Amino acid sequence: MLAALALLACASAAAATAAAGTPELGHFLDKARGIEDWLVSTRRLLHTIPELFYEEHNTSATIRRYLDELGIPYQYPVAKTGVVGTIGSGSPVVALRADIDALPIHEETGVEFASRSPGRMHACGHDAHMTMLLGAARLLKGMEKELKGTVRLLFQPAEEGGAGGDLLVKEGALDGVKAAFGMHVWPTLPSGSVRSRAGTIMAGTIQFDVTVRGRGGHAAMPHLTKDAVLAGAAITTAIQALVSRETSPFDSAVISVTRFSAGDAYNVLPDTVRLGGTMRGNTEESITHLRRRFEETVASTAAAHGCTAEVDWMEERMPYYPPTVNDPEAYKFAIDVASRLLPDASQAGETEGTMAGEDFAFIGRAVPACFLFLGTRNESVGAVHGLHTPRFTLDEGVLPLGAALHTALATQYLEQWHVRQPQGGGGSGTAGREEL
Incomplete structure (x- = not known):
């Protein structure tokens, strides 16, 4: 009941701000746009160094260098080649996840920052996912003293066949986490839109x-x-x-x-x-x-x-990925946050699922979670090619939105978690999906 009331209140606030034409959480997007050049250069650097699953040594080192520069502590290695960063302290803990591996595809985009490794390419947008999470890390670090809990940054290896999400969970990276959020660039949706659904979103x-x-x-x-x-x-x-x-x-x-x-x-x-x-x-x-x-x-x-x-069934080489299932309350929360962040609230909403697989599924089995699609289709910049193709091109204009959305999801979850706690609860909370 408390969760439902909190979400209804958020929905009312979203409707009011949308009517007024001023996004309630638009300041996060403004801050992210202020570091757009940094985001673009970071993404282009990561795009040049694609590595296959559990081989992301250079990628991981690059992530750690950025975290060092931002003064963010981290654990390494996690799940063989992954990195887990921490911002803030105390309860609750909310997790943000980005995958870091590439695909065995020879790039044909012709961009000046193309892959330097023949036969390897970030053809699924994981370079963008890393960049958006690093951007959120930068923004969150700047407001660390204001955070009402802990943000855990999951730079996860081996999404493309290695079940890195499963290993991440087994090694304890989700221990103590109350909720987790992840996103994927999606070239069939209009650039700048945010879509998801309750229940099964990926097969x-x-x-x-x-x-x-x-x-x-x-x-x-x-x-x-x-x-x-x-x-x-x-x-x-x-x-x-x-x-x-x-x-x-x-x-x-x-x-x-x-x-x-x-x-x-x-x-x-x-x-x-x-x-x-x-x-x-x-x-x-x-x-x-x-x-x-x-x-x-x-x-x-x-x-x-x-x-x-x-x-x-090849499970030792290519493990089984369960369906990616969004917690209904986590979905409502995430879409509410997106609607209060976007200049046009109607660009946040429901979408149909896909029969593609995603190992965020393992995270969703461990804690209440929501996986979102971030639209990137933009004909004016040539961002029209599908994922897992040699000509996949990213609309880099969505990088600030992704960073801002990660930031807003984390901060709003921490704030609302404390509001939802019963009086006298001491802020420790009770583990379980009812918390959303």
Whole structure:
């Protein structure tokens, strides 16, 4: 009840300030715009030094250098190559997260600050995420004496396949944290907009590799073989029924075969075929069901063609990512803060989810959390290309907004947490999702 009343009060304040045309939290954006040149130069530096997951040694060193310059203490290493900074003191503790790894993509943007590592690129905007969190660190450090608690800065490695968020949680980086917030640049949304949703916003994902074994032979005499190619093709088709006929139309799931390799001659049927891809679902229950039925379908379809098949879920190399689920109260709080920060409050609101995966999911399983999308689509600066593509280009004009949003989320959470505490609570609070 206290949380609901506090949020209703915030919503009323947001409506009043929006009507007046003056964002209540606009001063955070003004401060961030005052360091825009620093933000841009920081992002461009980070863009030149992309590193893959758990190899972010230079990236981590650069982050630590910035934190040293700002006088912000930190822990290192955390989750192998990550950094956890601290601003303020006491309860509560709120966490802000940025991922720091890059992708194995050769950059084709042509910008003067392009990747200096061939075959490596910040094609998912993690350079922007780091920059926005460093910008927030700079702003928060400047108001440290005013903070009503502690802000924990999570510079997390290995989002792109290494489950760095899971390791971050297991090593205690979220211990004592009451709430956590993260954001991702999103080139399908208009630049400067902030969107999210309560509940599942990103899917659970897992990769698979299937080996089909048959008996090869001459292509002119297929009756003397056990055709693994035909079995592999049948498997590719059969597993689609797990989505179209075994998943509720009100749920969402995706099974995509993205790799298929078989033999190296035109007149020889090979002994083995390999196919691989990803499975995605909106709930862990859905993923569990799909995994079981996937294994059964693969085995039975291979057997129907006289072959055998083995499924490797690849979890030691590419771990399972659970769905990213936003705490409903954390979502309401975050969108309220964004609406009080943006010049146009209507640019903050709900969006549809995506079947892409994100290891902020591990943080959301550990503490009440909200993950937000920060729109970056801006045709005037060429920011129109998709994530994970060699031509992905960032609208750098959103960097101050990201820094300001991190700052506002942290400061407002700390302030409202104390308002929400029952009289005589002493400010220590009680762990649990009801605190939001």
